[in-house]
Amino acid sequence: MTTHVLVVGTGLIGTSLGIALSRKGFRVSLSDPSPTAARLARDLGAGQLANGQPGGQDQQPAAPSASDTHDAPDVVVVAAPPDVAGAVVAEQLRRWPNAVVTDVASVKGAIAQAVERAGGDLGRYVGSHPMAGRERSGTMAARADLFEGRAWVVVPTTATRPDAIQAVLGIATAVGSVVTVMAADEHDAAVAVVSHVPQVAASLVASRLRDLSDPAVSLAGQGLRDVTRIAASDPRLWTQILAGNAAAVRDVLRELAADLAGVITALDALDGVDAPGALEVVGRAIGDGNAGHARIPGKHGAAPTAYAVVVVVVPDTPGALGHLLTDMGAAGVNLEDLHLEHGLGQPFGLAEVSVLPSAAEHLLTALDERGWRVHD
């Protein structure tokens, strides 16, 4: 029997999920407070408008009815903003007494608490966090493959029934996600470290640029660009995310603030005459960063790999980088990562190409033979 999934909220995540599930043969109904957003999602192939959704087949208002029960969803996915997700989940649990309900907010403890406070049936509630955001949001940014290859964290409560977990695992797997099951506090502590605190740090570093002179800003290099890339993120969404995970983010930021205070004290001492131990504090801060950085998994969730970096001068003309990578492919070498460094006022850039260490020497030779200016 075909699984019927009701998607409540047709923004980036809800619409992308609707498209992906529809393509996999699920029956998807769409609901959104905005009739325009729901219709747009339908037109993008995300599913049919739900009963009660303005513009839907029955053209009825949203009150439950006998026909609703007849067409009840098996799974409801609440893709609403984090600050209302808990209330919407509780409402859907009441409205569909046999359905499994999940949400996709990037914080999980606060949502489960809100569901419980609102008297929702926790046995049929499962938290989800598909780690599939983009810098862009909204229905129009939806993509069928948004979840492919990305992590999807499934977060049961202690009361969640096993069949409810299975239903959500089925959806996550169907859209190509790699599923991890975690408790809510474990999830919230993890994303505080790997996502929320990096966002705060990037924003605070970028803030310092506001009052800098133009010549000073012009000294910006790739390091600054990388550190501050996510500082361009949406303040409204991030305020909700950080508020929703306030305790966990605060705890990690306090650790960071303590380390920062130590570095400031050490630099203050180094600006004076005598500074026993100060250099060690600074060196340890950088060294501890080395150790933490080394824990970040490599490509495909595998163990961290130290790639060899080959640097190639690439003319700034259409297709030049493509020719380079085609030549790499012809040499049988796979690209593991790529950073581009654009020259200031120069008609070329440097491509820093990461490859497996065993492939580096062969690649250097092959590219050199094809006339590229390369450096290891």
Add this chain to the structure above:
Amino acid sequence: MTTHVLVVGTGLIGTSLGIALSRKGFRVSLSDPSPTAARLARDLGAGQLANGQPGGQDQQPAAPSASDTHDAPDVVVVAAPPDVAGAVVAEQLRRWPNAVVTDVASVKGAIAQAVERAGGDLGRYVGSHPMAGRERSGTMAARADLFEGRAWVVVPTTATRPDAIQAVLGIATAVGSVVTVMAADEHDAAVAVVSHVPQVAASLVASRLRDLSDPAVSLAGQGLRDVTRIAASDPRLWTQILAGNAAAVRDVLRELAADLAGVITALDALDGVDAPGALEVVGRAIGDGNAGHARIPGKHGAAPTAYAVVVVVVPDTPGALGHLLTDMGAAGVNLEDLHLEHGLGQPFGLAEVSVLPSAAEHLLTALDERGWRVHD
């Protein structure tokens, strides 16, 4: 008449400069406390061994002599570590009474003060900061094009003679750098914001990963990777850099710490019941980051440009990305930036391709026609 440049210190910067200047027709002599490093630099094409350099033509010790004066350099480039650069500059000013001397350390005020304290002739001293580091260091990492298209900040003292400034400008321009002239305090304040504070922030964020569980670390996405990429930098070098610019870095870190304390207080309030104003503090932190991020110059030092992002699914096979970029080139569209997002456990990745907004629609159509799975 050929300019004779003496490079003192044949690590990454000194050797790269020697190679680049030699190729431009300068006469380059090489000197290093390590005879091995100096000979390696010579073998890489960075120049000849200097008189007095062990292994050099005269095989004499380093004491000045009549022959030294006969073969005096016009410009001495001190490419020594930041903590000894000032002393070496003063020594070279004394040894070559007609030469212009510059250094390449990434801090400038502390070096000029050290030169003055050591009684060096400030009229012939010019500070330099070629912004051309790499994650790797050492003679073997040298590249002839290290300076091409990168910023080179020239930092005269108030006593520096105009002809000394001109001599250093000539070298920076010869190796393809884009020259900016700044006062030492202006330079040090600028690099504190665009380089040194981002390094500290990246290291402190990465430090938090040290004690995380493996499942938690596995949730790391591209945001964390970008923020912490430079956390892999060398602790010894960065301890010297941060100590050398201690006051300026401390001042910026204090601003950052004050903002951070505000965010922590706000999150603390949000974890409780009532939190008037707390959401605004969090939202402003992210919004200020937006404003700061928008000031980072675009490619080629031009004004910031909001590029359009096109997302393409790329199979993880040798050459696939190359074919994509070749197809982009065939469509006449130039790549402005590129981010790769590797799928966890999936044999493909997502390429986020930045192009000029006016080119996005044409590119989407062209790639779609060639069979790529694309999304805007």
